[in-house]
Amino acid sequence: MADFEVHFEEFLHLAGLGHDKALVAWGGFYFRRGDSPYGEWRIVDDEELAGVAPTARSETIGAGSEPFGHATVEVECDGRVVARAETEEHNHVWITGLEPETDYRYRVLVDGRPWGEGELHDWSVEKATLVRAGGRYVNRFRTFPSTAADVPVTFAVLGDFGVGIVDGRLDGGRQLMIARALERALDTHGVRLVITTGDNIYLGHQDSAGTGNEDDEWYSSFYQPYRYVLNRVPFFPTVGNHDASDSESSDDRAQLADNLFLDHRFAHEVESGSASLGPGLFYRFQVGANLEFISIDTSIATDMDVEHYFDDPAHSRWVRDTLGGQGARWRIPFSHHPPFCAGPEHTNTSGMVERLVPLFEAAGVQLVLSGHEHNFQHAVVNGINYVVSGAAGKLRPEPPRQFEQAGTRAWAAAGHFLLAHADASRIAIHPLAGVGEDGTIEPIELVDPDGRVVEPVIEIRRSKG
Numbered sequence: 001m002a003d004f005e006v007h008f009e010e011f012l013h014l015a016g017l018g019h020d021k022a023l024v025a026w027g028g029f030y031f032r033r034g035d036s037p038y039g040e041w042r043i044v045d046d047e048e049l050a051g052v053a054p055t056a057r058s059e060t061i062g063a064g065s066e067p068f069g070h071a072t073v074e075v076e077c078d079g080r081v082v083a084r085a086e087t088e089e090h091n092h093v094w095i096t097g098l099e100p101e102t103d104y105r106y107r108v109l110v111d112g113r114p115w116g117e118g119e120l121h122d123w124s125v126e127k128a129t130l131v132r133a134g135g136r137y138v139n140r141f142r143t144f145p146s147t148a149a150d151v152p153v154t155f156a157v158l159g160d161f162g163v164g165i166v167d168g169r170l171d172g173g174r175q176l177m178i179a180r181a182l183e184r185a186l187d188t189h190g191v192r193l194v195i196t197t198g199d200n201i202y203l204g205h206q207d208s209a210g211t212g213n214e215d216d217e218w219y220s221s222f223y224q225p226y227r228y229v230l231n232r233v234p235f236f237p238t239v240g241n242h243d244a245s246d247s248e249s250s251d252d253r254a255q256l257a258d259n260l261f262l263d264h265r266f267a268h269e270v271e272s273g274s275a276s277l278g279p280g281l282f283y284r285f286q287v288g289a290n291l292e293f294i295s296i297d298t299s300i301a302t303d304m305d306v307e308h309y310f311d312d313p314a315h316s317r318w319v320r321d322t323l324g325g326q327g328a329r330w331r332i333p334f335s336h337h338p339p340f341c342a343g344p345e346h347t348n349t350s351g352m353v354e355r356l357v358p359l360f361e362a363a364g365v366q367l368v369l370s371g372h373e374h375n376f377q378h379a380v381v382n383g384i385n386y387v388v389s390g391a392a393g394k395l396r397p398e399p400p401r402q403f404e405q406a407g408t409r410a411w412a413a414a415g416h417f418l419l420a421h422a423d424a425s426r427i428a429i430h431p432l433a434g435v436g437e438d439g440t441i442e443p444i445e446l447v448d449p450d451g452r453v454v455e456p457v458i459e460i461r462r463s464k465g
Contacts, residue, residue, distance in 0.1 A: 239280075240336040348402075
């Protein structure tokens with residue numbers, strides 16, 4: 001008999017969402033204790049599952065995880081079940097036939113037992129173990145408005161966040177602080193989705209999250225920090241250099257696809273022209289009549305005879321066709337690398353400036369979102385607002401130096417996420433940090449290149465035409 005105690009913690013994930021459907025997923029992580037003198041729980045590595053899990057399995061969460069049993073997902077509206085789906089083959093299922101712009105609740109039953117019900121065990125950074133702290137799932141979501149509906153939408157942006165929280169390092173503490181603020185924003189500001197600007201998970205010997213190529217490493221960097229966000233709103237990612245093989249020995253694209261259900265969400269969009277995949281991650285989606293997001297893979301194409309993935313002929317054609325076609329009132333490209341950046345570590349990305357920026361300008365784009373540099377920056381070049389948001393976990397405190405060449409208007413060395421509200425005529429972007437003592441989410445202080453404090457809100461008015 002094993003000389004340790006085993007605990008399985010269940011998770012729920014609203015992995016995808018549209019105006020008439022939702023992708024609901026479930027899974028979890030094994031923990032063990034008893035083989036340590038301190039008695040704390042530690043997560044079971046994927047390679048140790050055979051000696052811990054009651055049945056043979058290689059994964060416990062994500063699109064490729066082996067099923068835990070016969071599952072039923074029920075979706076309720078106004079107290080009655082309006083949709084139901086069942087599966088014995090997967091730990092996820094699409095719920096279809098939903099109404100746009102409608103509030104729903106859901107529950108997952110596996111072999112007749114509710115999944116993730118009751119008080120949950122969450123990771124305590126202070127105690128370095130699992131604890132019960134009153135956390136419970138509230139499984140609700142609101143479908144997107146139809147593409148014809150002129151509905152204001154609030155969304156959030158996270159960049160360079162995947163450092164992990166298990167060992168309590170400074171970056172992990174920052175990630176957790178911002179994750180709690182994001183959770184608060186769901187309740188107080190009605191956030192409908194989260195855009196990521198890449199580096200969703202980092203390298204092991206530099207950070208606490210491991211290499212990112214196993215599910216257990218995603219517990220610390222993704223599932224636990226955003227646990228009470230993931231079950232309510234979908235994340236829409238882009239690929240960063242630490243998610244690919246640009247800056248580390250392991251390419252984590254397969255795990256990114258697995259844990260964010262990229263094939264299940266976007267592979268069927270290739271035929272319609274709304275996505276371009278493999279290798280590379282390019283997709284577009286619309287939220288109501290006002291918002292269209294365009295994910296552009298700017299990572300280095302180490303397995304191709306081109307510099308960036310967007311230089312590949314198929315992807316390049318997709319970007320041109322997408323930006324050259326019709327879309328929503330606000331068309332917002334988002335990527336990891338920024339076209340314009342003042343530093344201190346990274347500067348302008350020449351390939352983007354030469355080959356993507358002219359397409360943005362011709363398409364009438366007014367806002368581009370990026371990460372990569374671990375601070376906040378707002379630049380305006382030829383009428384386009386370029387916002388760098390790469391400090392939702394990582395932070396680089398040194399001041400930038402290339403303000404003029406980047407077109408910088410404001411910047412800040414502060415951990416943050418972006419809260420953005422868009423309607424037909426205006427987008428307001430608030431860079432926010434943690435939750436204050438009064439329960440409000442505190443803004444970060446922005447300064448201009450001369451060090452003068454500026455308004456902590458970026459307001460973009462839609463140009464005429």
